[in-house]
Amino acid sequence: MQDNLLGGIYDDLFGVGRLVTPSTLPNEGKTKEEQEAIANARSALEEAKSMVNLIDKEKENLQNKNAEALKTATASAAPEKPEEPETDPMEDLDALIGLTAIKDDVKELIAFVKIQKMRKEQGLKAVPVSLHLVFTGNPGTGKTTVARILARLYKQIGVLSKGQLVEVDRSGLVAGYVGQTAIKTQEKISQAMGGVLFIDEAYALSQKDDAFGQEAIDTILKAMEDNRDDFVVIVAGYTEPMEVFINSNPGLKSRFNKYIEFEDYSIDDLEKIFMMNCKKYDYVLEEDVEKHVRELIVQRKMEHSENYANAREVRNLFEEIITNQAKRVADLENPDSEAMTKICLQDLPGADKVEESPSSDETEKSSEEAETNEE
Numbered sequence: 001m002q003d004n005l006l007g008g009i010y011d012d013l014f015g016v017g018r019l020v021t022p023s024t025l026p027n028e029g030k031t032k033e034e035q036e037a038i039a040n041a042r043s044a045l046e047e048a049k050s051m052v053n054l055i056d057k058e059k060e061n062l063q064n065k066n067a068e069a070l071k072t073a074t075a076s077a078a079p080e081k082p083e084e085p086e087t088d089p090m091e092d093l094d095a096l097i098g099l100t101a102i103k104d105d106v107k108e109l110i111a112f113v114k115i116q117k118m119r120k121e122q123g124l125k126a127v128p129v130s131l132h133l134v135f136t137g138n139p140g141t142g143k144t145t146v147a148r149i150l151a152r153l154y155k156q157i158g159v160l161s162k163g164q165l166v167e168v169d170r171s172g173l174v175a176g177y178v179g180q181t182a183i184k185t186q187e188k189i190s191q192a193m194g195g196v197l198f199i200d201e202a203y204a205l206s207q208k209d210d211a212f213g214q215e216a217i218d219t220i221l222k223a224m225e226d227n228r229d230d231f232v233v234i235v236a237g238y239t240e241p242m243e244v245f246i247n248s249n250p251g252l253k254s255r256f257n258k259y260i261e262f263e264d265y266s267i268d269d270l271e272k273i274f275m276m277n278c279k280k281y282d283y284v285l286e287e288d289v290e291k292h293v294r295e296l297i298v299q300r301k302m303e304h305s306e307n308y309a310n311a312r313e314v315r316n317l318f319e320e321i322i323t324n325q326a327k328r329v330a331d332l333e334n335p336d337s338e339a340m341t342k343i344c345l346q347d348l349p350g351a352d353k354v355e356e357s358p359s360s361d362e363t364e365k366s367s368e369e370a371e372t373n374e375e
Helices: 002-014 032-076 089-095 100-121 143-156 180-192 211-226 239-247 250-255 267-280 289-303 311-330 337-341 351-356 360-374
Strands: 133-137 165-168 196-200 232-237 259-262
Touching: 089 100, 089 143, 100 143, 100 259, 133 143, 133 239, 143 165, 143 196, 143 232, 143 259, 165 180, 180 196, 180 211, 211 250, 232 239, 239 250, 267 289, 267 311, 289 311
Parallel strands: 133 232, 133 259, 165 196, 196 232
Antiparallel strands: none
């Protein structure tokens, strides 16, 4: 390349009638000045070649260094945590706090699906059963947790090949331009293939004059039709909006005929969930604190009786309390493990008013009276 470039320059300067390079330019018949110019050109070309060779060597050295550095970094990187041993999904279901009716519904469903599959394998007639479900109820009642366990149960009995759960809502399915929603929705369907696509607050897809939401629904319905043997959809949300959503579309109504209602947790169950979080993260309640935690749970449930977030609200309360505890312990000098695990009365929100608060029995009685009056 360099030879051709310099040869072209000399062709222009000296009128040589063919493409030549400084290395092939004859000296015969040239003036002294022309011979010097040719010599200089040859020298410049050699220097250019040397520079290019040097650059190539430096580039190769740099690539080798980068490759070695990457190899060293990869070797010294912390090893990935080993995957936790897979637990039995039915045991995980039984271990959930409360949800007695839900556990019975799931067990009945799994038993029926399992037997129908066995009948089909043995050449007997099997009753068609839809694996797609509607989960209804308030937030924090365990819908996502049960859906994840159900996906694994479906895999365990052989009706799904992978058993993963892909959780989405409207924002994960709907795009901002015509035609893109189908693509975005199809990506989620592909991720969930062999498992369960869990759509939270699914009614948000069915709004008045909402072409984008309808596009997502149509794409999902087609995938359900085309992949009956290895794809399950569970839609979830508040009870009344979900009923309106399912009844708004004949395609939805024909494919979703099994409903599971998730009732609110009782105060006892919510308290157990709080204590389970304490045990999970090595926190211990000081004497009498548990009673006041129960009062806080009752109080917050009364304040948000229509949209109480159940286990989610209890988790928020737990995080608020351990944040207060962290602030208190941080001011101690050299706190020991006991200090870092103990939750005291002063760590509770509104601790200055705790002594003035009614007992948990009185608060729960007030809650029951309020519910009676509302009825």
